[in-house]
Amino acid sequence: MFNEDALRDSIRTLVSDVIREEVVKNGGSSAGTAPGLAGQAGQAGQSPNPIPVTAASNLPSTETVEEVPDATLITMEDTFWVPNAHDEEGYRRMKQFTSGRLGIWRAGPRPLTKAYVRAKADHAAAQGTVWSNVGEQVISSLGFIPLQSRSADKAEYLKKPPTGKRLTDESVEIVKKNAQTGKQVQIVFSDGLSSKAIEKNAKDFLPALKQGLQAFGISVADPIFFVNNGRVAVSEEIGELTDAEVVIMLTGERPGLNSQTSMGAYLAYRPTIGMEESRRTVISNIHAKGTPPVEAGAQIAELAQSMLQHKMSGVDLKLV
Amino acid sequence: MKLKTVMFGTTYQFKDLNEVQAKASEQKSGDELAGLAALSREERAAAKIILSETPLSDIRNHPAVPYEIDDVTRVIQDQVNETVYREIQNWTVGELRNFLMEYSSTGPVIKRVCAGLTSEMIAAVTKVMSNMDLVYAASKLDFTTRCVTELGLHNVAMCRALPNHSTDDIDAIFAEAYEALCYGIGDAMIGVNPVQDTVESTTYLQNKLYELRMKWEIPTQNCVLSHITTQVAAMKKGAPTDMIFQSLAGTQKANESFGISIDILDEAYALGKELCVSGAKNPMYFETGEGSELSANAHMGVDELTLEARTYGLAKRYDPFTMMSVVGFIGPEYIYDSVQQLRGGLEELFMGKMHLIPMGVDVCYTNHMPASQNDSETLAMLVGLAKMPYYVTSPMGDDVMLNYQLLGNHDYQTVLELTGLRRHPAFEKWLQKMEILDDKLMPTERFGDASIFLQ
Numbered sequence: 001m002f003n004e005d006a007l008r009d010s011i012r013t014l015v016s017d018v019i020r021e022e023v024v025k026n027g028g029s030s031a032g033t034a035p036g037l038a039g040q041a042g043q044a045g046q047s048p049n050p051i052p053v054t055a056a057s058n059l060p061s062t063e064t065v066e067e068v069p070d071a072t073l074i075t076m077e078d079t080f081w082v083p084n085a086h087d088e089e090g091y092r093r094m095k096q097f098t099s100g101r102l103g104i105w106r107a108g109p110r111p112l113t114k115a116y117v118r119a120k121a122d123h124a125a126a127q128g129t130v131w132s133n134v135g136e137q138v139i140s141s142l143g144f145i146p147l148q149s150r151s152a153d154k155a156e157y158l159k160k161p162p163t164g165k166r167l168t169d170e171s172v173e174i175v176k177k178n179a180q181t182g183k184q185v186q187i188v189f190s191d192g193l194s195s196k197a198i199e200k201n202a203k204d205f206l207p208a209l210k211q212g213l214q215a216f217g218i219s220v221a222d223p224i225f226f227v228n229n230g231r232v233a234v235s236e237e238i239g240e241l242t243d244a245e246v247v248i249m250l251t252g253e254r255p256g257l258n259s260q261t262s263m264g265a266y267l268a269y270r271p272t273i274g275m276e277e278s279r280r281t282v283i284s285n286i287h288a289k290g291t292p293p294v295e296a297g298a299q300i301a302e303l304a305q306s307m308l309q310h311k312m313s314g315v316d317l318k319l320v
Numbered sequence: 321m322k323l324k325t326v327m328f329g330t331t332y333q334f335k336d337l338n339e340v341q342a343k344a345s346e347q348k349s350g351d352e353l354a355g356l357a358a359l360s361r362e363e364r365a366a367a368k369i370i371l372s373e374t375p376l377s378d379i380r381n382h383p384a385v386p387y388e389i390d391d392v393t394r395v396i397q398d399q400v401n402e403t404v405y406r407e408i409q410n411w412t413v414g415e416l417r418n419f420l421m422e423y424s425s426t427g428p429v430i431k432r433v434c435a436g437l438t439s440e441m442i443a444a445v446t447k448v449m450s451n452m453d454l455v456y457a458a459s460k461l462d463f464t465t466r467c468v469t470e471l472g473l474h475n476v477a478m479c480r481a482l483p484n485h486s487t488d489d490i491d492a493i494f495a496e497a498y499e500a501l502c503y504g505i506g507d508a509m510i511g512v513n514p515v516q517d518t519v520e521s522t523t524y525l526q527n528k529l530y531e532l533r534m535k536w537e538i539p540t541q542n543c544v545l546s547h548i549t550t551q552v553a554a555m556k557k558g559a560p561t562d563m564i565f566q567s568l569a570g571t572q573k574a575n576e577s578f579g580i581s582i583d584i585l586d587e588a589y590a591l592g593k594e595l596c597v598s599g600a601k602n603p604m605y606f607e608t609g610e611g612s613e614l615s616a617n618a619h620m621g622v623d624e625l626t627l628e629a630r631t632y633g634l635a636k637r638y639d640p641f642t643m644m645s646v647v648g649f650i651g652p653e654y655i656y657d658s659v660q661q662l663r664g665g666l667e668e669l670f671m672g673k674m675h676l677i678p679m680g681v682d683v684c685y686t687n688h689m690p691a692s693q694n695d696s697e698t699l700a701m702l703v704g705l706a707k708m709p710y711y712v713t714s715p716m717g718d719d720v721m722l723n724y725q726l727l728g729n730h731d732y733q734t735v736l737e738l739t740g741l742r743r744h745p746a747f748e749k750w751l752q753k754m755e756i757l758d759d760k761l762m763p764t765e766r767f768g769d770a771s772i773f774l775q
Binding site: 091 | 349352353485489491492495496498499652653656686687688689690692693714715716717718720723725728730733734737763765766767768769770771772774775
């Protein structure tokens with residue numbers, strides 16, 4: 001398990017670095033906390049050892065704290081660092097076509113420091129959203145009932161996909177105890193590969209979806225379940241347990257450098273454990289810059305209505 | 321058959337050669353997922369010892385998947401040079417490794433022996449080689465192929481421009497292509513992974529890329545990486561095709577899941593020689609990745625490195641212009657982290673060259689892998705030492721369509737400077753004509769300014 005050890009070490013270093021930076025920033029007055037990163041460390045299975053913070057501050061008490069402006073606000077389309085470009089206006093116009101990192105110039109053969117640290121920030125956010133969990137407050141404020149997949153932790157979730165496709169025995173019991181069976185639609189959320197996708201989008205998405213379903217006169221099971229370390233296929237088991245006609249599964253998609261909060265919707269008519277992928281209908285890229293969550297909610301309600309009407313989903317539904 | 325050994329008083333016994341091969345493999349999450357991996361470091365070492373003592377003839381006589389049920393096995397077995405094989409059949413895997421390391425084993429000497437090897441033998445020797453062994457052996461081997469230009473020239477490292485876009489928007493594709501070209505990238509090919517897999521869209525992109533190549537007189541070749549049947553249909557209707565691409569796997573069943581067969585590949589190869597506008601001697605281009613067989617539920621109980629070697633055995637039948645493995649692209653359930661990514665990249669490069677193919681590795685990972693750009697840069701320098709002939713890069717290593725991280729445009733130039741490897745000579749001249757490189761081949765103030773193409 002050398003690799004996990006190495007990962008844990010690097011996360012531990014990262015956490016302690018961040019805390020140390022906080023200490024420096026706060027003039028050594030408080031230990032500071034980094035909840036997101038602490039969550040990551042916990043996720044990788046690290047025992048929550050307190051990190052001794054003994055570093056002395058090198059900030060004289062007479063100096064004030066200056067803030068470095070947020071480097072992540074500018075989009076890639078608007079980032080432009082080529083000096084004396086042959087046609088700067090044309091270059092800037094061309095950059096609007098793609099979110100690729102064009103026009104970022106160089107120092108010798110290497111990227112400029114600002115391009116390098118920006119990429120580090122985007123990559124940290126992309127990996128951070130994989131290796132973190134949806135906050136408990138978020139889950140409870142949305143009224144979700146939390147469940148666990150059979151993945152013991154994120155590492156197992158990533159390495160052994162089958163473990164993320166089934167619920168633990170305890171979670172099966174929780175579903176049985178709390179489910180409202182026999183409704184037309186059951187909604188399920190999971191963190192998937194991006195906890196931030198759920199944290200950012202669920203709040204706006206859910207009312208739009210519920211409203212849409214209501215408008216069609218479709219009955220929706222209450223409660224909604226949330227599966228920690230859950231893959232899309234875990235919705236099959238929940239479908240069987242709740243006997244819903246259509247299961248709507250919302251999950252975090254694999255993050256890219258420019259989109260760490262993309263949510264995907266996977267719908268299936270009467271899903272069964274181990275069914276073919278072709279029975280699922282997918283709407284991906286739900287986030288502020290893709291399909292906005294409110295719009296997606298309405299779109300998915302319509303799709304559910306079509307599945308209920310034709311009693312099918314996936315490729316079959318496409319052929320209707 | 322050698323299947324048993326004792327190590328420090330403990331006995332290790334394996335049921336067949338496939339189990340020895342799987343357990344002798346370096347740790348890969350895909351083999352663990354398939355339930356094939358060694359259960360301990362000791363068991364892995366024991367399997368390596370047994371494998372090193374296994375004669376090549378045993379491997380020849382026991383292919384990973386039976387000859388009768390798998391066409392990839394038939395291709396591999398039938399293309400062995402029997403005269404060379406008879407000479408070396410009594411070598412053990414360990415002796416093959418020693419041979420590769422010897423000073424007397426120069427490139428041409430090794431290449432001759434390669435003609436007598438099967439893919440399973442190449443996988444086996446890879447498992448008894450260290451990372452530096454792999455780099456050292458790979459650095460001895462080069463092969464030249466030809467499409468519009470050559471690839472694989474001695475001390476030449478070429479690079480693919482990867483102008484992908486999430487809706488195949490042609491303005492975005494051209495913007496990405498210009499950005500690559502102004503960094504001196506694109507001599508290996510300008511290769512687009514399209515989102516839409518239709519004859520119309522493939523034809524449109526082939527036409528546009530052809531216009532780009534002709535307008536700027538770029539000494540390179542283009543590729544639109546749709547399904548092979550789509551490309552062939554487009555080519556038959558007159559789409560200006562330089563080469564034909566396909567993803568390959570190491571078992572017949574996995575290739576069936578890709579919608580391909582030996583017949584389809586044979587036909588495309590013949591048509592490519594007949595119809596490619598490039599006039600290519602080597603009209604095929606392949607991409608591969610460890611884990612694709614397991615992902616298609618078609619691994620047949622064979623470890624992913626052996627399957628990868630078998631994939632190259634199939635590719636060898638078509639003498640491809642070049643080939644690329646996408647080491648960290650398939651996912652962490654197959655290649656878990658940076659340690660496995662680095663090892664996998666070096667193994668794949670070595671094995672590709674042992675199949676007499678000018679091999680490239682897409683040094684890459686996905687964001688749900690515990691890996692970073694630092695790890696990719698490390699691997700980039702190592703494959704540079706191994707004289708890898710074919711790279712692929714994108715701006716700051718971000719592919720905005722396939723959503724994965726590869727080497728950056730800046731990294732390619734840096735590797736060239738660090739290793740002393742060169743671009744294709746005709747492409748160097750073109751870059752000088754465009755005043756992107758100066759007469760000493762150093763970057764000018766236009767290097768990194770894509771707006772020079774806006775006119």
